[in-house]
Amino acid sequence: MYERGIVMGVGSSHGNGLFFRTLTEKQAEEIHLASCQILEDTGMVIHHEEAVELLRKAGAHVENGNRVYFPSFLVKQALQSAPSRVTLYNRNGDAALHLEGSNVYFGTGSDTLNYLDPFTLERRSWRQEDVAKAIRICDKLPNIDFVMSMGLLSDVNPLMINREQYAIMVQNTEKPQVVIAEDGDTLKDIIEMASSVRGGNDRLRQKPLFMIYTEPTSPLQHPKESIEKLLIAAEYGVPSNFACGGVAGASVPTTVAGALVQANAEALSGLVIHQLKAPGAPFVYGYGNSPLDMRTMQAVYGTPEAVLFQGGAVDLAHYYQLPSWGYAGCSNSKVCDEQAIMESTMFTLMGALQGCNIMHDVFYMEFGITGSLELLVISNEVIGRTRRLLKGIDTDKESLGVESIMRVGPGGNFLGDDHTAKHFRQNWMPDLSDFNNYENWTENGSKTMVERARDRIKLILETHQPKPVSEEVKAQINEVLRKAKEKLGGS
Amino acid sequence: MSSLNDLAELVISGNYNGAKELTQRLIDNGTEPLEIINQGLMAGMNVVGVRFKAGDMFVPEVMMSAKAMSTGIELVKPLIADRDMPSAGTVLIGTVKGDLHDIGKKLVVMMMESAGFKVIDLGVDISPEAFVEAVKEHKPQAIGMSALLTTTMLSMRDTIEALEEEGLRDSVKIVIGGAPISQSFAEEIGADGYAPDAAAATDLCKKLIA
Numbered sequence: 001m002y003e004r005g006i007v008m009g010v011g012s013s014h015g016n017g018l019f020f021r022t023l024t025e026k027q028a029e030e031i032h033l034a035s036c037q038i039l040e041d042t043g044m045v046i047h048h049e050e051a052v053e054l055l056r057k058a059g060a061h062v063e064n065g066n067r068v069y070f071p072s073f074l075v076k077q078a079l080q081s082a083p084s085r086v087t088l089y090n091r092n093g094d095a096a097l098h099l100e101g102s103n104v105y106f107g108t109g110s111d112t113l114n115y116l117d118p119f120t121l122e123r124r125s126w127r128q129e130d131v132a133k134a135i136r137i138c139d140k141l142p143n144i145d146f147v148m149s150m151g152l153l154s155d156v157n158p159l160m161i162n163r164e165q166y167a168i169m170v171q172n173t174e175k176p177q178v179v180i181a182e183d184g185d186t187l188k189d190i191i192e193m194a195s196s197v198r199g200g201n202d203r204l205r206q207k208p209l210f211m212i213y214t215e216p217t218s219p220l221q222h223p224k225e226s227i228e229k230l231l232i233a234a235e236y237g238v239p240s241n242f243a244c245g246g247v248a249g250a251s252v253p254t255t256v257a258g259a260l261v262q263a264n265a266e267a268l269s270g271l272v273i274h275q276l277k278a279p280g281a282p283f284v285y286g287y288g289n290s291p292l293d294m295r296t297m298q299a300v301y302g303t304p305e306a307v308l309f310q311g312g313a314v315d316l317a318h319y320y321q322l323p324s325w326g327y328a329g330c331s332n333s334k335v336c337d338e339q340a341i342m343e344s345t346m347f348t349l350m351g352a353l354q355g356c357n358i359m360h361d362v363f364y365m366e367f368g369i370t371g372s373l374e375l376l377v378i379s380n381e382v383i384g385r386t387r388r389l390l391k392g393i394d395t396d397k398e399s400l401g402v403e404s405i406m407r408v409g410p411g412g413n414f415l416g417d418d419h420t421a422k423h424f425r426q427n428w429m430p431d432l433s434d435f436n437n438y439e440n441w442t443e444n445g446s447k448t449m450v451e452r453a454r455d456r457i458k459l460i461l462e463t464h465q466p467k468p469v470s471e472e473v474k475a476q477i478n479e480v481l482r483k484a485k486e487k488l489g490g491s
Numbered sequence: 492m493s494s495l496n497d498l499a500e501l502v503i504s505g506n507y508n509g510a511k512e513l514t515q516r517l518i519d520n521g522t523e524p525l526e527i528i529n530q531g532l533m534a535g536m537n538v539v540g541v542r543f544k545a546g547d548m549f550v551p552e553v554m555m556s557a558k559a560m561s562t563g564i565e566l567v568k569p570l571i572a573d574r575d576m577p578s579a580g581t582v583l584i585g586t587v588k589g590d591l592h593d594i595g596k597k598l599v600v601m602m603m604e605s606a607g608f609k610v611i612d613l614g615v616d617i618s619p620e621a622f623v624e625a626v627k628e629h630k631p632q633a634i635g636m637s638a639l640l641t642t643t644m645l646s647m648r649d650t651i652e653a654l655e656e657e658g659l660r661d662s663v664k665i666v667i668g669g670a671p672i673s674q675s676f677a678e679e680i681g682a683d684g685y686a687p688d689a690a691a692a693t694d695l696c697k698k699l700i701a
């Protein structure tokens with residue numbers, strides 16, 4: 001990005017030179033300029049008075065009270081004040097997710113309607129105990145870096161769903177969270193719960209435990225609640241995205257480039273509002289695109305175009321030097337079958353190569369309607385393989401192994417050589433993948449990958465207990481819930 | 492006669508400029524207006540419906556065909572007395588209170604329009620009171636409610652109750668849809684029907700209103 005210093009020569013560059021990008025620098029610039037044109041000439045409808053006022057004072061043109069046209073200098077200004085790196089900390093206060101450069105992190109999605117029960121194989125509504133179990137499994141899986149709420153709770157007061165989800169998440173894993181909130185009041189209650197864990201709002205600001213996911217309603221509209229959350233996040237220093245949930249062919253253009261132009265315009269408009277409210281507040285550049293399948297009319301995940309879109313959006317984030325938000329590990333399949341693994345794995349690998357900093361929706365099935373813990377556990381393994389790939393090839397003297405090759409010589413065997421013993425553990429090793437011969441595989445019960453994943457789920461639930469929060473924190477969380485229930489009424 | 496077939500073909504291929512021109516020519520030639528609609532424009536659209544169901548045509552193509560049909564109808568309409576105008580009925584539709592998802596609802600609107608319904612789209616975030624007001628104003632045969640959120644789907648029940656209180660419930664058929672909605676939910680809240688997608692929604696309304 002122009003004035004911001006270094007011009008990025010690469011899209012993403014991992015480890016020893018594993019390198020990938022989707023857009024050329026010139027294409028990124030073309031998209032940037034097209035988005036600025038949309039912002040300036042078409043503008044956005046913003047259903048939030050304070051935001052409109054902030055924009056008007058800063059020099060935006062406003063018509064009919066809420067139609068705001070963004071001059072390009074506002075975009076430039078926001079890009080200058082927004083930080084290039086955002087860090088999320090775990091419950092212990094350790095830095096856990098460094099959202100910067102080409103670092104990649106993976107987590108689940110939020111609010112699926114149905115739980116594919118791995119024990120009864122039923123597709124049914126989520127209950128609190130299911131979400132608690134699912135989060136416990138995430139706590140254990142080494143390659144799941146953060147959590148989202150996973151399931152919509154069917155057994156709580158509907159007005160309390162997001163608050164109850166947060167209480168379950170924060171008590172069942174030490175990992176950071178990405179949060180959905182119905183409205184500003186919900187977000188404030190979640191901030192209160194997080195700050196009781198952290199020991200105060202100031203500490204929470206210094207070491208964010210969660211990020212809020214808020215979004216425009218494409219095309220080109222900002223609902224009141226979305227902006228409310230964005231402004232609260234800016235004020236409290238809670239990292240936020242403003243991720244268009246585009247449906248190509250319906251709410252954004254059907255071409256990948258067109259979807260990028262509009263999504264980028266929407267994300268940038270959010271960034272402008274956010275930075276006007278609190279310059280320097282942590283913002284994660286986000287976007288999403290689930291193209292409309294023109295036969296079934298479903299908003300589908302992880303199609304080749306959706307993956308390309310993400311590559312383009314990540315390159316834009318790199319171009320702007322902003323951390324990036326995206327998707328991985330999700331599927332349109334109804335059960336955890338070959339299609340589920342194909343779609344989710346392709347997205348995970350591509351997202352990692354793209355260098356998307358924080359990817360969510362790992363475990364999503366049926367375009368986000370259903371969630372599968374089997375897919376979660378299998379994705380954990382896929383991410384493990386992927387992380388190894390990202391490290392690339394070391395070519396230092398020891399890795400080149402010339403001495404070892406000389407030692408072993410023609411017709412020898414490396415199995416008995418020191419070099420092998422010393423280095424083989426650096427290679428990726430399977431956990432769930434089966435590398436047995438046929439006889440041993442049958443002896444172990446002839447289990448498919450999905451069956452092995454189910455065994456793993458059982459094992460984790462039997463053996464793993466997350467570190468609990470203190471009794472004091474627990475009481476504070478319950479108090480926030482109690483007050484909210486009192487205020488909201490209902491059952 | 493063959494030009495009525497040509498008109499149908501133009502509708503099928505989604506050529507709305509062509510359909511407009513030919514409709515005008517047919518009018519100028521003195522072709523019976525209702526014939527233009529039934530044997531030209533609607534005939535074409537019926538083929539589109541069949542092809543769409545068979546998977547030979549896709550939604551954006553159906554939209555183009557619908558556009559071709561309606562540009563033609565716009566020209567013919569002034570020549571026909573209102574009561575003779577063929578219409579499958581009037582449907583009032585909206586996304587319920589608290590919910591902003593409208594992509595699916597818009598699709599339902601477009602599909603219904605292309606099937607000959609007059610559709611009044613109230614938009615998003617529509618409260619039970621607003622539905623009641625709109626029913627009083629437009630006197631539709633059916634109401635469609637859309638909800639994509641588990642929290643907002645409850646507003647469907649409130650709307651049905653509000654219509655009952657105003658004594659309007661029996662004047663309309665109520666159909667509902669959206670990702671979290673099911674047939675059993677429709678029965679539970681006393682709606683007349685549920686449809687999982689836009690094509691099924693159109694068929695359902697046809698069946699209920701007929």
Ligand code: B12
Nearest residue numbers: 111245591592593594595635637640641668669688689692
């Ligand atoms: C696109 C989308 C959005 C867009 C909406 C843009 C827009 N202009 O509509 C944006 C990003 C704004 C959005 C916002 C939110 N969303 Co949303 N969204 C989706 C997504 C990905 C696709 C929906 C869609 O358009 N599908 C394509 C259309 C064509 O299908 P459809 O809507 O189902 O409609 C078809 C049928 O249902 C039926 N139908 C629809 N209406 C009607 C009406 C009648 C009468 C009939 C008969 C039939 C019928 O016919 C349609 C055509 O075939 C879904 C996930 C999913 N796969 O469903 C989540 C999803 C619906 N969203 C969800 C959530 C949680 C939210 C937010 C709360 C998130 C947040 N961060 O705050 C907000 C809520 C905003 C609000 N107050 O409404 C959840 C809902 C969970 C629940 N049931 O409660 C879902 C399921 C995703 C998830 N698992 O988290 N979302």
